[in-house]
Amino acid sequence: MDKSTLVSxxxxxxxxxxxxxxxxxxxxxxxxxxxxxxxDVSFDIAEGETFALVxxxxxxxxxxxxxxxxxxxxxEGHIRIDSLDLSDKSQRGKMREMRxxxxxxxxxxxxxxxxxxxxxxxxxxxxxxxxxEPDDNAIKRRVGDLLTLVGLDPSDGxxxxxxFSGGQRQRICIARALASKPKFIVCDEPTSALDVSVQAQIxxxxxxxxxxxxxxFLFISHDLSIVRHMATRIGVMYLGRLVEISKTKTLxxxxxxxxxxxxxxxxxxxxxxxxxxxxxxxxxxNPINPPSGCTFHPRCPFADKRCRTEIPVLITLNDxxxxxxxxxxxxxxxxxx
Ligand SMILES: Nc1ncnc2c1ncn2[C@@H]1O[C@H](COP(=O)(O)OP(=O)(O)OP(=O)(O)O)[C@@H](O)[C@H]1O
Ligand code: SF4
Ligand SMILES: [Mg+2]
Numbered sequence: 001m002d003k004s005t006l007v008s009x010x011x012x013x014x015x016x017x018x019x020x021x022x023x024x025x026x027x028x029x030x031x032x033x034x035x036x037x038x039x040d041v042s043f044d045i046a047e048g049e050t051f052a053l054v055x056x057x058x059x060x061x062x063x064x065x066x067x068x069x070x071x072x073x074x075x076e077g078h079i080r081i082d083s084l085d086l087s088d089k090s091q092r093g094k095m096r097e098m099r100x101x102x103x104x105x106x107x108x109x110x111x112x113x114x115x116x117x118x119x120x121x122x123x124x125x126x127x128x129x130x131x132x133e134p135d136d137n138a139i140k141r142r143v144g145d146l147l148t149l150v151g152l153d154p155s156d157g158x159x160x161x162x163x164f165s166g167g168q169r170q171r172i173c174i175a176r177a178l179a180s181k182p183k184f185i186v187c188d189e190p191t192s193a194l195d196v197s198v199q200a201q202i203x204x205x206x207x208x209x210x211x212x213x214x215x216x217f218l219f220i221s222h223d224l225s226i227v228r229h230m231a232t233r234i235g236v237m238y239l240g241r242l243v244e245i246s247k248t249k250t251l252x253x254x255x256x257x258x259x260x261x262x263x264x265x266x267x268x269x270x271x272x273x274x275x276x277x278x279x280x281x282x283x284x285x286n287p288i289n290p291p292s293g294c295t296f297h298p299r300c301p302f303a304d305k306r307c308r309t310e311i312p313v314l315i316t317l318n319d320x321x322x323x324x325x326x327x328x329x330x331x332x333x334x335x336x337x
Pocket of ligand 3: 062
């Protein structure tokens with residue numbers, strides 16, 4: 001872990017037991033079924049950086065997010081934030097302090113706000129939980145400041161969540177996330193439920209707040225065109241594994257993994273270069289019975305015998321890490337985009 005690393009995730013794995021009830025299993029002579037939602041995922045996030053995770057639905061992005069904020073225990077692996085290992089039970093005191101430093105923003109701003117609470121109570125909750133202000137007046141002032149910070153009015157604190165639009169509700173979630181003065185915010189598809197024009201405003205707000213408070217983001221999205229403008233580095237996930245990690249510019253200019261190439265080919269051509277847009281091909285296999293070898297092989301135009309039998313390992317080329325036999329063997333042509 002180098003000096004500026006704030007978050008370090010190593011060999012993170014999460015299995016879910018998706019077996020039928022015991023009686024059915026006995027009658028149907030079936031064993032336990034385990035779903036490998038996240039498989040040996042490792043990455044670091046530097047202070048002030050935005051690291052993005054992208055991938056199709058079911059690739060394990062939210063499961064990583066929940067483990068990183070401590071909402072879900074890992075089956076294997078470690079998460080270190082500011083050098084503190086989240087699984088180290090001997091560090092309970094420090095852990096409580098650390099909890100205030102980590103916040104999460106979810107996709108659906110309505111579901112994550114208590115509909116019966118006024119906005120001022122929602123935003124004050126973390127301030128009270130971590131005992132961050134001396135009295136009620138100070139809390140009220142701080143809530144007003146937070147509302148102003150996210151582009152709302154202090155008087156909005158008296159209203160209930162249903163009185164706001166989707167974009168405004170996400171602003172409330174951001175204000176609540178900032179209330180405990182976090183260093184690190186995990187954003188799980190924060191704008192996917194919003195209209196495109198509102199999306200752009202929320203993303204701009206997040207970038208402005210990041211600059212103002214030196215925030216570090218783990219930003220999750222299935223949409224590469226959003227991630228392009230938010231992230232310093234990008235990790236591409238497929239069926240629970242990280243298949244490529246690269247700086248954003250490098251990933252867009254020179255994607256290495258065939259899956260990354262497929263995702264990029266599907267991104268609308270904003271530069272109007274005349275490049276043809278191709279839809280993402282094939283379907284994600286059932287994660288309970290993943291394909292042998294490289295799990296991407298049934299969809300991969302470059303798959304060969306080795307791909308069908310041997311699991312590829314991570315190799316690092318310049319500033320890109322990639323998991324692919326064809327890249328390792330040098331049999332993929334450089335992409336022209
Ligand atoms: N609590 C759970 N029990 C059983 N399986 C689960 C559970 N949570 C997630 N999964 C499975 O784990 C895999 C990864 O799910 P996850 O929600 O992390 O994917 P995702 O990349 O966030 O997808 P999306 O883009 O749809 O949000 C999926 O196959 C999902 O069905
Ligand atoms: S290892 Fe083989 S199947 Fe997997 S992405 Fe690379 S070329 Fe395709
Ligand atoms: Mg998700």
